Amino acid sequence: MSIPSALDPQPSATSPASLTPNAKITKKILVLGATSGIAEATCRIWAAQGAQLFLVARNAEKLAAVAADLKLRGAAYVGTAVADLDDTGKHAELLAHAVNSLTGMDIAYLAYGILGDQARGEQDFEHAAQILHSNFVAPVSLLTWLANFCVQRRSGVLAVLSSVAGERGRKSNYLYGSSKAGLTAFLAGLRNRIDREGVTVLTIKPGPVNTAMTAHMNIKKADVNKVAAAIVKAIDAKKDNLYVPGIFQPIMFIIRNIPERIFKKLNL
């Protein structure tokens, strides 16, 4: 498994500290995986609300384009750092830099992930391990730091993109699905630990959404802007879980309850 070590904090020229005393108090949001299609659409809504954003992504060029767009759309502050989020050894330094740049943090939005190649992972353990690392192990590292930061301040929302794929293993994507199942279970336990400390943990479970991740799939996909709007609403309402689109809540209830003797014969 290759875990590059790029970490290149690049705070923008306008720091929150330099905002005028009369500036509106706006949300301070850390976005991990800011070039993801779902994250970008969510950040466009937050930018229009005048939020203060700190964006982390691994592709410097894409990140600069997203940051410039969000400034134009009205974000009160946009800080950036280029980092490979698989590199758990750099997480503490990266997160400390991000919350210092924002001078606090109201929301952490964990939006990065990989679909991986199921067929390849069935033959190649290194690839299977990469999927588990990017979607489960590395997020656990980020969330451990972020949870402890929020508990100390007795406030904050941790909003994390898991997936409906984590609800039941299927032959077409059980490597991705099991990585998200692990993440969903971790988030449930974390919520059970820190909700009582004033920290909200939101598990976001999208069905297929129209982004780069699903571009190759010939299936019905949800509009990314509608998904983003539902995510912003769920964060504001301090919800615990969000199925988006909502129809996936009853669909997954049915899928979870199909008896194994039938399920194992289905081509899903």
Ligand SMILES: NC(=O)c1ccc[n+]([C@@H]2O[C@H](COP(=O)([O-])OP(=O)(O)OC[C@H]3O[C@@H](n4cnc5c(N)ncnc54)[C@H](OP(=O)(O)O)[C@@H]3O)[C@@H](O)[C@H]2O)c1
């Ligand atoms: N789209 C869906 O149907 C769907 C459904 C359920 C859940 N989700 C979840 O939603 C999240 C966002 O997905 P999306 O649909 O927005 O897909 P996307 O547009 O493909 O975004 C994935 C993002 O993750 C980034 N990333 C991957 N590995 C990284 C790493 N090691 N360090 C830093 N960034 C990394 C990618 O960066 P690069 O651009 O540099 O590769 C990309 O920006 C993912 O967790 C995904 O599993 C998506």
